[in-house]
Structure formats: structure tokens, C-alpha cells
Amino acid sequence: MISFEGVQLSFGSHQVLRDVSFSVPSGQMTAVLGPSGSGKSTILRLIMGLIRPQQGRVIVDGEDVTKMSERRLQRSRRKMGMVFQHNALFDGLNVAENVGFYPTYVEKRPWKQVLPEVEELLEDLGLADSAQKLPGELSGGMRRRVALARSLIYRPKILLYDEPTTGLDPYMTEVVAELISEMNEKYAVTGVMVSHDLPTVYDIADHVVLITEGQATVVGHPSELLRSEKPEVIGFASSWRRHIIEYSGEMSKEE
Amino acid sequence: MRVITSALETIGGITILSGRVARMMLRGGINLRLLLEQMVLLGVNSIPIAVIVLSFAGAVFTFVLAEELASRGAGSLVGGLQLLVFLQEMIPVFSGIVMAGKIGAAITSEIGTMKISEQLDALRALSTDPDWYLTVPRVLAGIIMMPVVAVFAGYGSWFAGYAMAHNQIGLRYSQFASAVDSLVSMHDFRMCFVKCMIFGATIVLVSCHSGYVAQGGAAGVGKAVTNGVVLNIVLIFLLDLLVTMVMG
Secondary structure, three states: OEEEEEEEEEEOOEEEEEEEEEEEOOOOEEEEEOOOOOOHHHHHHHHHOOOOOOEEEEEEOOEEOOOOOHHHHHHHHHHEEEEOOOOOOOOOOOHHHHHOHHHHHHOOOOHHHHHHHHHHHHHHOOOHHHOOOOHHHOOHHHHHHHHHHHHHOOOOOEEEEEOOOOOOOHHHHHHHHHHHHHHHHHHOOEEEEEOOOHHHHHHHOOEEEEEEOOEEEEEEOOOHHHHOOOHHHHHHHHHHHHHHHHHHHHHHHHO | OHHHHHHHHHHHHHHHHHHHHHHHHHOOOOOHHHHHHHHHHHHHHHHHHHHHHHHHHHHHHHHHHHHHHHHOOOHHHHHHHHHHHHHHHHHHHHHHHHHHHHHHHHHHHHHHHHHHOOHHHHHHHOOOOHHHHHHHHHHHHHHHHHHHHHHHHHHHHHHHHHHHHHHHHOOOHHHHOOOHHHHOOHHHHHHHHHHHHHHHHHHHHHHHHHHHOOOOHHHHHHHHHHHHHHHHHHHHHHHHHHHHHHHO
């Protein structure tokens, strides 16, 4: 459904992506991992067509989004949803209006028709009591759920998550991770999640791609993060692997 | 060299934005609900401050002029002269400066904040053109509402001028207004409205552009607001000169 073919991208003199090629399997959750500044979020922006690479192709659902006009991109984006790292909720609109933005302004449906769908989705995500609140009045976890609802309402085929658990407390991280898993399954979407939160990736991803030094390494199943002998995987996941091994040791001692 | 490059970039950016907005308006890409919201925010909410500023300006103008004219036996010209000067210059320029400070700054800070908090990217991700959602309704509201604001501000300046003339040299209303027919023509009203519409569009376009190019967090937004307001004030005087020369 999504593939990168020899993508190169620089911002000024800084080359972010050198020669990135990988595919995202349809109907699964793919996690894009990498250290800070490695170009993970850039991958999502390329898929959305928010930026264009200097070289290479990004194929989304059979179409090369790097060559499309803004007008065609607008149509192409209708099959994608994106949850931004800092949620990017519209400050001036309340929760219900944020969630109902797409049906109201893009599909141009009357609010009376949109409202029941918004209310149903807010109920699903545990936000029924917050419909009239402004984004500034919500906690971090609630804002993340509103951002997810805003994308889910138009049933996209592809959902992109930029650091969905960053900045959340451990409990809320678990709640949001579970919610993502649940929603992906319920709405049968292809998910791409950018993260450096290895436990969450391990829990909810089906497939892992690691970006280091501007290049992509397909790791495969998340369990490979623990087993892989690839030097870049060992380098990136070493502290987490050590933590898991120590924790397993302590658990077996206690038993 | 950097200043020239930056100025050319700004002029180019505003020109391109104007072209995109004009094309979108001609294609009928206008959402009435968004337009009405902006007409209230940009226009209706600006009327009180514009009336206050222009009332003071009208009072000061008459204060300076009334005794001087009365001492030469031309006190009855005060109202007509005031209206002539205010229609041609003071109402559009002062309303423009008020709008640049109040509305221009608000637009730049809103769009600049939306840019640095990824809300503009979120709009595009939701298949929505930021020009359609943000710029077009604001520009159209600016064009429509700036003359409306000017009408109220004009009345404020007129009555403040009369109050001052009455208090200072004891003119009755009929005396104050007696020279209007001979000094003021429909052309002066037309010029006032044309200037107001041009300033309205310019203020909003410059302010939107300043917001779109904001970068670097809160400090960057602050800098964009300052740049936008300064550029707007300079452009108001420049365009005022050009329109006066063309229509004068």
C-alpha cells in the first residue's frame, strides 16, 4: 500500500534521508523507529505529501504522491489520516468541532447530520463529556484521543501517527497504545507509527523499520528488536534490550 | 543585500498569495459561514475602537481649525473642510492604521501560532487548503467591512468635530454643515470607499502572509507580528499616495 523507492531529502545542506527504500504491508501497523533527528517524522510528511523529496518516489495506494499537484494531493489525502506529535488541534474550535471538521468543511455536510457521528466517536473514545471543551482545557491524553477521533471520523484507509505516546505518563501511554491497536483493528486501517518508545512498538506494531544515518533497515517483526544481530538494531535498541534481560532475570529470581 | 533579498521575498510572497486568493475567489471558493464569522471578528468588533480614534481626530482637527477660520470670518467652512479632509485622507488612513494594529496583529499571531503548532499542516492533512479556510474569508471580510468601519468612524469624527466647533466658536449644526454641499462631492465619498477596500485587502493579505512565514516558536511569531504591522502601516501611506494620485 505504501512504498518508498530511493528517497533522498535534504533541508539546506543537511541530508536527512540518503537513500530510503522500504514497503509498508497493507492492513498492518508498521513502526518507524530511529534516534531523534533521524528523519522519522519526515517519513510521515512525505507519505502525506506535505513535503516533497529531492529524489525518489513515494507510492501511496498505487499513486506517486511526490509528483502530484496540490489539488490532486488534496484528493489523495482523503484516504489518509494523521495524528500529529503535538496533536495540532484547532485552538479556536471545541472538541466536537475539531472532530467534525472533515465532514463539515471537506464533505460539506450539515452539522445536524455530522453531530451524531461525532458524538458516537467521542463516546467510543471516552470523550463524551468533553464535546464542548476547547483543546486548551484538556489533558495530554485527552488531546491525543481527540486528534485520533478527528482522523477516524472519515474512515481513512491509512493512519499515520507521529510519536503518539510521547509526553504521556506511563498509564496514559498504555491507554493510548491500546486505543490505537483497538481502532486499527476496528476500522481495518494500514497504520504507520513513528516512535522511539520501544515498549509501545513492541506491543502494537506488526512490522518495524529502523532509520539510522538517513537509511532504512527493515527489521521485520518487533521481536527482532530483541534478537536481531544487525549492528544498527543492536546499537539503537541496546539499552532497552539490556533492561528487558535484567527485568526477565529479576522476574525469574522472584519466581 | 540581505535586506533587499528579504524585501523582494516578502513582496513576491504577498503577490503570489494575492494571486492564489483572487483565483480562489473567482472560482467561488468561499464558505459563507467562515466569511460571516470573519466579518464579525474583523469588522463589527473593530467599530468601537475606530469610532473612538476618529472621534478624537475629528475633535482635534476642528480644535486647530475652528478659531483660525472663525477669526477670518469663515467659521461656517469648518464642517465642510473637515468632511473633505476626513473623507479623502483621515478616515481611510486612520481606520487603516487602527485595523492594522488591531486586526492585522491578531491575524498574524493566529496564523503564525497555527504554523508553529502544526495546525496548518493538520489543515492540509485534512484535505483543506489553508488559503480557502483562513485567507479567503479574511480578505473578503476585510474588503467588505473596512468601508463599514469607516462609515461609523466617519460619523464619530463628524459629530466630535461638530461638538468641538459648537463648544469653541458656538456654531449651530446648520452652520457647521452649511459648506458641505459646496466643498464635498460624491467623488470624495467614492475615493474614501475605494481606499478603504484597498487598505482592507492589503492589511489582511500582508498579515496572513506574515503569519504563514513565521518560524522559530513564540519569539518568531512576535517578530512576524511586528513585521506585519510595520509593513502594513508603510503600505497604507504608500497606497494612499498612489490612489490619491490616480483618483485625485
